[in-house]
Amino acid sequence: MEINKRVSITYRYKNNFIYDSNPLIKFFFFLSNFFVIFLISNPIYLSIIFLNMILIAFLGKDLRKVFRFIKLTLYLGLAIFIINIILRNDGGTVLFTFPFKIPIYDTINITLEVIIFSFIMVLQLILVIFIFSLVNVFINPDELIKVFMKLRIPYTISLILILSIRFFPLLLEDMENIKDVARSRGVELDKGNWFIRIKNKIKLILPLLTNSLERSIQVAEALESRGFTISKKRKFYKKIKITKIGYFTLAINIISITILLYFIITQGAGNYSPFPLYHFPRFNYFDFFMILIIFSSNISLIILLFLDRRIS
Numbered sequence: 001m002e003i004n005k006r007v008s009i010t011y012r013y014k015n016n017f018i019y020d021s022n023p024l025i026k027f028f029f030f031l032s033n034f035f036v037i038f039l040i041s042n043p044i045y046l047s048i049i050f051l052n053m054i055l056i057a058f059l060g061k062d063l064r065k066v067f068r069f070i071k072l073t074l075y076l077g078l079a080i081f082i083i084n085i086i087l088r089n090d091g092g093t094v095l096f097t098f099p100f101k102i103p104i105y106d107t108i109n110i111t112l113e114v115i116i117f118s119f120i121m122v123l124q125l126i127l128v129i130f131i132f133s134l135v136n137v138f139i140n141p142d143e144l145i146k147v148f149m150k151l152r153i154p155y156t157i158s159l160i161l162i163l164s165i166r167f168f169p170l171l172l173e174d175m176e177n178i179k180d181v182a183r184s185r186g187v188e189l190d191k192g193n194w195f196i197r198i199k200n201k202i203k204l205i206l207p208l209l210t211n212s213l214e215r216s217i218q219v220a221e222a223l224e225s226r227g228f229t230i231s232k233k234r235k236f237y238k239k240i241k242i243t244k245i246g247y248f249t250l251a252i253n254i255i256s257i258t259i260l261l262y263f264i265i266t267q268g269a270g271n272y273s274p275f276p277l278y279h280f281p282r283f284n285y286f287d288f289f290m291i292l293i294i295f296s297s298n299i300s301l302i303i304l305l306f307l308d309r310r311i312s
Contacts, residue, residue, distance in 0.1 A: 010169045011140055018060035021305040022246050023143035024150060025253075027135070029301055032257040034131045036294075037124055039261070040270030042281050046123050048291050052298040053130050059302065062137050069133035070126055072172070077122040084118040085110055092277045113274040120272070132165075141166055146240050156229065163219065174211050178204050249304040256297035263290060 013019055018026075033049055040046065057066040091111030098108040135144075141162050148158035179189060182204065189200050242250075263269040269290050272281045 010166070010173065011137060013140070014061060016060055017306045018056065018138050021308060022240065022242060023139050024147050024240050024242065025246055025249050025301075025305065025308075026139055027144065027147045028250060028253055029298075030131050030135050032253055033298075034128065036257070036260060036264075036270075037127050037131075039264050041120055041124075042270045042272040042287075043120055043123060044281055044283060044287070045270045045291060045294070046120070046127060048294050050123070050127055050130070052295065053127070053134060055298075056134060056138075056302070060138055065137055066130065066133045069129055069136075073126055073129040077125055080125065081118045081122050084121065085114055088114045088117075090114065090275060112278050113276070116274040116278065136165055136169055143240070146238075150240055170215070171208070171212065175204065175208055178207050178211070243308055245304055245308040249301055249308065252297060252300055252304070256293055260290065260293060 033053070037046070037049065054063070057063045086108060089107075089109045089111070091109075091113030093112035094109050095112055095115075096110040101107050139147075144165070145155075145158050145162050148161060149155060153161075182189060187200065187203075190197065192200075260269070264271070267286070269287065
């Protein structure tokens with residue numbers, strides 16, 4: 001029963017305008033949002049981008065598949081959140097002080113500023129994984145490598161990028177298969193306290209590593225048997241074609257991102273730091289205008305993707 005309920009996180013085509021839209025436009029759309037995340041730290045801006053990405057996953061009818069990526073990220077995010085709170089002592093609003101001192105490090109103070117800063121870091125991490133999952137779910141790897149070739153990226157580097165993108169979801173599927181095999185042999189993975197569960201699941205790392213090495217050997221043999229890198233000029237059976245609406249969509253994406261980057265660099269839009277004392281993130285008419293640009297440009301791109309699919 002558990003195998004049937006499993007949600008695959010690899011690319012599976014659906015009759016949907018998000019899947020049928022031009023891969024080059026989708027890649028630029030996700031890539032632009034990906035870079036913006038690293039340039040802003042205002043949680044209001046990040047929340048708007050997060051809502052836009054949720055809307056994309058919802059319209060693509062793969063919200064469950066995408067949220068499985070985020071679920072796996074929460075464990076890493078929780079670890080970063082806790083470690084950051086313990087190791088950073090800056091901030092003027094002290095909420096709790098440990099009654100003991102650590103040698104060399106001194107007293108541990110938990111401050112409101114560090115908690116907010118750690119939350120923003122985790123939110124950025126979740127957004128990065130979110131966009132990575134959208135690329136993996138909604139863009140066919142075969143089409144993605146054509147996108148890289150369209151961008152004049154060498155084929156060898158393009159193949160390495162595609163293999164690295166495909167590796168993580170395949171690794172998760174291998175882990176689920178190994179769990180099913182272990183359960184069929186009577187291994188209890190989900191019983192006992194948290195220490196026993198971790199101890200049982202650590203045993204799965206060795207077969208997972210072995211399976212990954214076998215897959216890498218198979219990929220190497222397949223490349224060698226097909227004469228990889230012998231011919232420098234490669235041809236594809238199908239090429240990426242961009243319609244007039246597609247070019248218009250790219251233009252809107254480039255213009256909106258250029259405006260956003262200009263105000264981020266020159267005006268400090270989207271920047272927020274809770275240090276040295278906590279203060280609410282700035283939100284005035286200028287910020288409202290910037291958020292409106294982010295939200296409206298993403299909505300317009302979604303509409304244009306739908307129109308492009310209906311016409312083509």
